[in-house]
Amino acid sequence: MRTRLAIKVHAVLERFFPERRVFLKSDTDTRFIRLRSSTQAIAYSGAMLVVAWAIVATAILLMDSIGAGNFREQAKRDQKIYQERLNVMSAERNARAEDALTAQARFNAALDQISVMQSELLASETRRRELETGVEVIQTTLRETLRDRDAARRTLATLEQDGNGTGRAASDPVIPVQMDFMTTALSDAARERDQVVADARSALEQRDELELEIKLMRERNDQIFRQLEEAMAISVEPLNKMFRAAGMPPERIIEQVRSGYSGQGGPLTPISFSTRGEEPTPDELRANTLLHQMDQLNLYRIAAQKAPFAKPVHVSVRYTSPFGYRRDPKTGGRRMHNGSDFAGPQGTDIFATADGVVTHAGWQSGYGRLVIIKHAFGIETRYAHTSRILVKKGQRVSRGDHIADMGSTGRSTGTHLHYEVRVNGRPVNPMNYIKAARNVF
Known part of the structure; x- marks a missing residue:
């Protein structure tokens, strides 16, 4: 079945693309290239596809060019319209600003007039009160004077009567x-x-x-x-x-x-300054x-x-490995790193980062010589790969106490301090604490 179909397809191709031979002749030899019907059909199809693609691409470019030209013209027209609107709005804004300045000037003038009138009113009120006070004083003085006059008249009349009755003279002492x-x-x-x-x-x-x-x-x-x-x-x-x-x-x-x-x-x-419930x-x-x-x-x-808001080393050291997954320096595989590494000279002083109690001071498998300090809030710090430990288990330490010296004991590739912070037994990034306290301590 497939052979018959192939024969029919080949016959159709032979009708439109008959087999051709291209001869290549040299001085000593003659060769030819046989172009089968299928090869000619493929070449013709490829050429047609290239021509069609060129026509479509040219049409698209022409349409884009025409569209871009129209877009630029439209953009220019829109920009001109916007510019005119902005000019109109600017003129309106200037007019409103002038009106506002004029209104402000009128308002200030009115305020000045009101201030002058208020001053005059206060002066007149003060003068009226002074006059009322003066009138009251004059009336009070006048009443007292009238009372004194009446009392003097009564006293004089009484004295005259006494003098007439007893035979005393008016000039009685x-x-x-x-x-x-x-x-x-x-x-x-x-x-x-x-x-x-x-x-x-x-x-x-x-x-x-x-x-x-x-x-x-x-x-x-x-x-x-x-x-x-x-x-x-x-x-x-x-x-x-x-x-x-x-x-x-x-x-x-x-x-x-x-x-x-x-x-x-x-x-x-x-x-409390009061005992009366005020x-x-x-x-x-x-x-x-x-x-x-x-x-x-x-x-x-x-x-x-x-809390461990401090650095475990106070001298210049090199921050060699962060907290998180990394390439294991021993095996080369991907492995979780539960602390931060600080590389420095052999014997560099290591300090406690917070107050606490030493719960471990000695050798522990891959940590080498290890110091573990228990702090408040469920926090624990670990200082590993030390060369010398200066504290004992159960000892209470304070922040800044010298607890060990830097070394390369245990599973280590060089002199450094492996520093861990654990909260309720779960390792956390020690740099969170160190960076958080950078601008405080």
């Missing part, structure tokens, strides 16, 4: 005595009045001085509070960021430290807020001392 008594009494009253006025003026001056002193004291207290609040914010915020960057939620850490806090005095307690003043509220922030800062300090 009793009248001068009474007049002297009244004069003395009036003088004493005037002196007392002047003394009262002077005492009142002195009291007013003392009151003004006390008010000024209270005002200055409040300003000083406000300045002190403001400085303390800024200092607390500057101190607490970096610590908060440090704990968050290390993956330690500050709220949970602070609560753990607070629950186990055993320092001298305990946490700071709020200030509402606290703004200064008391600010003081209690500051005390709370100081207590929080103290707890942050304790937590930071208990």
